[in-house]
Amino acid sequence: MKEFFKIMGMYFRPYKGYVWGTLLLNVLAALLNVVSFSTLLPILTILFQTKHEVYEFIPWAWKSGDNDIVDIAINNLYYFSQQVVNLYGPATTLLCFGLILAGLTLLKTGAYFGGSACLMPIKTGIVRDLRAKIYNKILNLPISFFTEEKKGDILSRVSTDVNEVDASIGSSLDMAIKNPVFILFYVISLFSLSWELTLFVICVVPFMAFAIGRIGKKLKKKSLYVQSKWGEGLSIIEETLGGLRIIKAFVAEKKMEDKFVAVNNEYRRAALRVAVRQSSAHPVSEFLGTLMIVIVLWFGGYLIFSGNSPIDASIFIYYLTILYTILQPVKDLSKAGYTIQKGMASMERINKILNAENNIKEVENPVSINGLNDAIELKDVSFSYNTDGREILHDINLKIEKGKTVALVGQSGSGKSTLVDLIPRFHDVQEGEIAIDGVNIKNMKVESLRGIIGNVNQEAILFNDTVYNNIAFGVENATPEAVEEAARIANAHDFILEMEEGYQTIVGDRGCRLSGGQRQRISIARAILKNPPILILDEATSALDTESEKLVQDALEKLMKSRTTIAIAHRLSTIKNADEINVLHEGKIVERGTHEELIQLGGYYKKLNDMQQL
Numbered sequence: 329m330k331e332f333f334k335i336m337g338m339y340f341r342p343y344k345g346y347v348w349g350t351l352l353l354n355v356l357a358a359l360l361n362v363v364s365f366s367t368l369l370p371i372l373t374i375l376f377q378t379k380h381e382v383y384e385f386i387p388w389a390w391k392s393g394d395n396d397i398v399d400i401a402i403n404n405l406y407y408f409s410q411q412v413v414n415l416y417g418p419a420t421t422l423l424c425f426g427l428i429l430a431g432l433t434l435l436k437t438g439a440y441f442g443g444s445a446c447l448m449p450i451k452t453g454i455v456r457d458l459r460a461k462i463y464n465k466i467l468n469l470p471i472s473f474f475t476e477e478k479k480g481d482i483l484s485r486v487s488t489d490v491n492e493v494d495a496s497i498g499s500s501l502d503m504a505i506k507n508p509v510f511i512l513f514y515v516i517s518l519f520s521l522s523w524e525l526t527l528f529v530i531c532v533v534p535f536m537a538f539a540i541g542r543i544g545k546k547l548k549k550k551s552l553y554v555q556s557k558w559g560e561g562l563s564i565i566e567e568t569l570g571g572l573r574i575i576k577a578f579v580a581e582k583k584m585e586d587k588f589v590a591v592n593n594e595y596r597r598a599a600l601r602v603a604v605r606q607s608s609a610h611p612v613s614e615f616l617g618t619l620m621i622v623i624v625l626w627f628g629g630y631l632i633f634s635g636n637s638p639i640d641a642s643i644f645i646y647y648l649t650i651l652y653t654i655l656q657p658v659k660d661l662s663k664a665g666y667t668i669q670k671g672m673a674s675m676e677r678i679n680k681i682l683n684a685e686n687n688i689k690e691v692e693n694p695v696s697i698n699g700l701n702d703a704i705e706l707k708d709v710s711f712s713y714n715t716d717g718r719e720i721l722h723d724i725n726l727k728i729e730k731g732k733t734v735a736l737v738g739q740s741g742s743g744k745s746t747l748v749d750l751i752p753r754f755h756d757v758q759e760g761e762i763a764i765d766g767v768n769i770k771n772m773k774v775e776s777l778r779g780i781i782g783n784v785n786q787e788a789i790l791f792n793d794t795v796y797n798n799i800a801f802g803v804e805n806a807t808p809e810a811v812e813e814a815a816r817i818a819n820a821h822d823f824i825l826e827m828e829e830g831y832q833t834i835v836g837d838r839g840c841r842l843s844g845g846q847r848q849r850i851s852i853a854r855a856i857l858k859n860p861p862i863l864i865l866d867e868a869t870s871a872l873d874t875e876s877e878k879l880v881q882d883a884l885e886k887l888m889k890s891r892t893t894i895a896i897a898h899r900l901s902t903i904k905n906a907d908e909i910n911v912l913h914e915g916k917i918v919e920r921g922t923h924e925e926l927i928q929l930g931g932y933y934k935k936l937n938d939m940q941q942l
Contacts, residue, residue, distance in 0.1 A: 346449050409425070524631070688774065721746060733907050737897055738912035745896060788847035908921065
C-alpha cells in the first residue's frame with residue numbers, strides 16, 4: 329500500500345489545486361453532516377417528550393464552569409427548541425427543525441458533490457498522464473525490448489492494467505482525501521458525546537480490521553496472475569489477426585480456437601477467484617459493522633439503564649446515528665484496500681515497461697550531424713543479443729565511402745539485417761565502433777543520426793492513414809507538390825490517381841488495401857521525400873512479382889542516385905552494379921569485391937549466383 333501511494337504521489341503534483349479544493353469541500357461536507365445530525369436531538373425530544381426541565385441560555389465559550397463547548401451547544405439547542413415550542417407549538421417546531429435538517433442536508437450534499445467533482449480532474453488526469461508516459465516510453469525503448477516481449481502482453485498492460493490502475497486511483501483518492509476527513513469528524517463527534525463509549529468502540533474495531541484484512545491478503549498475487557493470463561490471450565488474438573491467411577490456408581481454425589479457449593478458460597477461473605474474494609468485502613464488512621452496532625447498543629443501553637452513563641437516551645440515539653454513519657467510509661476504506669491491491673498488481677506489470685532500461689543512451693553533450701561528408705566505417709564490430717550471448721556479428725570491418733553503393737549478401741541468419749540495424753543505433757555494438765566522418769555514432773545525437781538515414785524494408789510498413797500522410801510521414805511542412813514529385817520518382821503517382829480519392833485514400837491497416845508493389849513504392853516515395861544522404865535497403869524487392877519488381881527497382885535506382893547506399897539483397901541481379909559486394913557467412917565477412925571479381929574468385933558468392941541461375 330505504501331508503495332502504491334508513493335507511485336501515485338509522483339502523478340499528484342500537477343493537481344495540487346484540485347486536491348486542496350476537494351479537501352476543503354469534504355471538510356465542509358463532514359461538518360455539515362455532524363451539524364445536521366444534531367437537529368435530531370430536539371426532534372426526538374419533541375416527539376418522545378423526553379425532556380421536561382427548563383433550559384437557560386449559556387453564553388458561547390470553549391469552557392464555562394463544568395460545561396465544555398459541546399455541552400453548551402446541546403444546552404442552547406434545547407433552549408432554542410423550547411422557546412420555539414412555547415411560541416408556535418410542538419407541531420410547527422417539528423416542521424421548522426425538519427426544514428432546517430433538509431436545508432443542512434442540501435448544503436451537505438452540495439459540498440459532497442463539489443468534493444467528488446474536484447476528484448474527477450485528478451483521476452482522469454492521472455490516468456491520461458500514465459497512458460501518455462507508457463506510450464512515450466514505448467516510442468523510446470530500443471527495438472530489442474520488443475523482440476523479447478509479447479505484443480499482446482504489452483497491449484494488455486497498456487489497456488487492461490491501466491484500467492485497473494484507473495479504478496485503484498479512484499479508491500486511493502477516497503482513501504487518502506475523502507474518507508479520512510469524514511472519519512476524523514465523526515470520531516471527534518463521538519468522543520465529544522461519550523469518550524467511554526468511543527473507547528469501547530475503538531477496542532472492537534481492530535478485530536473487524538483483522539477479519540477484513542484476511543480476505544484481501546492474497547488478492548494482489550492472484551490479480552497479477554489474472555492480468556498475465558489475459559496478456560497471453562491478447563497475444564493469441566494479435567497472432568491470429570496477423571496470420572489469418574495462413575490459419576485458413578492450413579485449416580487450423582480449430583487448433584487456434586482450442587489454444588485460445590484454454591487460455592480464456594484459465595483466465596476466467598483466475599478472474600472468478602479474484603472476483604469472489606473481492607465481492608466478499610461488502611457483505612463481511614456489512615455484517616461486522618452491524619455486529620459492532622449491536623454490541624455498542626447493548627453496552628450503551630446497559631450504561632443508561634444502570635444509571636452510570638453521562639448521556640441520556642436521545643443523545644445515545646444521536647451517538648448511534650453518527651456511529652452507523654461512520655461505517656460507510658470505513659467500508660469504503662476496506663473496499664478501496666482490495667481495489668488498490670489489484671491496482672498494485674497491475675502497476676507492477678506497467679512498471680516493467682516504465683522501468684525498462686533504454687540501453688541506447690546519449691552522451692552528455694552529443695554531436696549533431698547534418699549529412700555525410702566522407703564515409704561510414706565499421707571497425708572491429710562484434711554484436712550479440714543479450715538473450716543468449718551468442719555472437720551474431722564478429723570482427724566486422726567495413727568502409728562505405730560517400731556516394732558509393734555497398735551490398736550485403738549471404739544466407740539467412742548470417743547477420744545482414746543486424747549489421748544495418750547497428751548504423752542508426754537500433755542496437756549498440758558490444759565491441760568495436762561505428763563512425764561517420766570519423767565520429768563515433770555513440771557520441772552523436774540519436775535524432776540527428778537517424779535523421780540522415782532513410783530506410784526501405786522488405787515489408788513496407790504503412791499506417792492506417794491516407795496515402796498523402798504516409799508519404800509525408802516524419803517530414804515536417806511537406807508540401808503537396810513535394811509529395812507528388814516524390815510519388816512520381818517512385819513510380820507511384822499513376823496508381824495513386826486511379827484510387828478512389830487519390831492521395832487522400834485511406835490505405836487500411838498496414839496498407840492492406842494496396843498490393844505489395846504499391847506499398848513498396850509508397851514507402852520508397854516516403855524515403856525520397858525525406859531526402860536522406862544515407863540509404864538502407866533491406867531486401868526491398870524480394871517479396872514482389874516480376875512486374876512490380878521492375879517498377880520498384882527502377883524507383884530504387886532513382887532513389888539511390890547521389891546517395892550513399894547500403895543494400896541487402898537475396899536476388900543478386902539487383903546488386904550487380906554495386907561498387908562493393910560483401911558476403912557474410914555466420915556473422916563474418918568472408919568475401920568482398922565487385923560482382924565480376926567475386927565470380928572469378930569462385931567462393932560463396934559464386935555458389936549463390938550459380939544457384940539463382942538454375
